[in-house]
Amino acid sequence: MKRGVSELAYFGGSAAFLQKVFVGRPNVGDRARFLDRLDWVLNNRWLTNGGPLTREFEGRVAELAGVRHCVATCNATVALQLLARACGLTGEVLMPSLTFAATPQAMRWIGLDVVFCDVDPATACLDPARVEAALTPRTSAIIGVHLWGRPCAVDELDKIAAANGLVLLYDAAHALGVTTGGRPIGGFGVAEVFSFHATKVVNSFEGGAVVTDDGELAARIRRMHNFGFASPGTADSVGTNGKMAEVAAAMGLTSLDTFADSVAHNEANYDLYRAELAGLPGVRVIGYDRQERNNFHYLVLELDGKITRLHRDVLLDVLRAENVMAQRYFAPGCHEMPPFRGEPAGTLPHTERIADRVLALPTGPSVTREDIRRICDVVTMAVNHGAEVTHRWRARRGEAGTREVPE
Incomplete structure (x- = not known):
């Protein structure tokens, strides 16, 4: 002392x-169990492209999230981009500034305009009243962030989205295994995105996933994350390469075990x-x-x-x-970072006050x-x-x- x-x-x-x-600090879980899985992958020589471990990982994540569909990806940033593309977002997307930079970066990278809204000072999550005040004819979506694993005001945001014909998505990077109103995070809005980065409570080295109950949306994302292939070698839409590799799924499963x-x-x-x-x-x-x-x-x-x-x-x-x-989680607010200065935003006093005072231990x-x-x-x-x-x-x-x- x-x-x-x-x-x-x-x-x-x-x-x-x-x-x-x-x-x-990454939790590696049972190293022997991971190495057993890795040996199995190498012996079977199925290293990527929707292998059996990736499918098993998707099933276990979907069960934990209480949804029917999970599409595992190489990281959560790509998952957000795939989801936005699959939902046909255009124009402006509303989100909190009090989040990791990947949330607005993912949207800006694919050409969307980011509009930052202030947070509720009691929860540090997106304030529905500020969302409603920020709506314009160009708004196509709301992205809530379950900051530090504390759920957004999901019912209020759902009402705003429904009343205005908007897509409601969630960045649930921090919120695996969390519930609100007795329901697991994962089944709110149109879809939610988890992160399995090395620093998360469940990690796959790098990784992410889109979870949803919308089967058509999940199928569209699954095609998009594999070059738009509808059948082997035949692309019926524009896509990219966002797949999770089997070695990542092996780590993800081992992490889920613990x-x-x-x-x-x-x-x-x-x-x-x-x-x-x-x-x-x-x-x-x-x-x-x-x-x-x-x-x-x-x-x-x-x-x-x-x-x-x-x-x-x-x-x-x-x-x-x-x-x-x-660590300063998260400071400065994204609206104060050089790539986003000048983005449409009102005053964000609660965001700035919280960002100036919080520290993760x-x-x-x-x-x-x-x-x-x-x-x-x-x-x-x-x-x-x-x-x-x-x-x-x-x-x-x-x-x-x-x-x-x-x-």
Whole structure:
């Protein structure tokens, strides 16, 4: 336990961790089981093009999502693009700015105009009222994002989409295994997209999937992700190559095998973080609805600098000096990134406030209870001495060029 600010590594003390502790460190699952699957793939010499492991993976994901159809892809960004193409989107697409850059990038890459809407300050997800206010004759779709695995206001967004003849899609990259209203994420809107990137609760090295109950849409996406082939060697439509390889499916299946254990570990980590940080002024652990299922994959702090006298970015520097590789999930908002400056958007005060205050801390099966106690010790020390930490941080960096921190 650190007994004073001078013992923080940023100010010359010893780091709390010898090795870096990461947010989203990949969970490889049972290595022997993965290698058995890989041997099976190599022995059968079916390496891609909708092989048996990919089909098995699709079936298991569809079951977990409570839908009839799943089309696995090489990554979730391509899945979003395939879905948008298959739905015939044109003109403007409404979405939150508080998301990973891939959400707007996927739409802009295929020629759609992105319109950012503000989020609900209580959920950090797309605010239906702001969506309704942003509608124009050029709007063709709404894309909600289940941020940190916290579900969107699905019923309200569905009503807006239905009343205005819009396509409703969801970026569900964070939300595998999550429910809202007792229903699994995956079956809302026209379709939803999962990510199986290496950092996700279930990973396939790189990967994604479109899940839906619309059989015709699923069939169209399946053709599109395989060069538009309706039959071997014959393309009846324009397509691309977005298929998942068998080695990725082998990893995905192995990761799914331990999904329940990973969620249980994440939930225990979440509970310990909450207990360790309980009562710390100006610090809030973003909560999950315990009446629903969640994967607890993200541990997100919200820091109120007016109370702590410590800006989120100062705490980030302090933690990284301790080898705690915390992350700003997500800052800046996408509307402030160079590719999207000038995109149609109203004022986004809630997005900017949340993006300026949140910090993701390490969790997952590789993070131990002792790791969490050490991380929380650093957070507690920094927050309890916020004014002193801020002053010394400024002195070390110099005033010029530093971002504003609370006085």
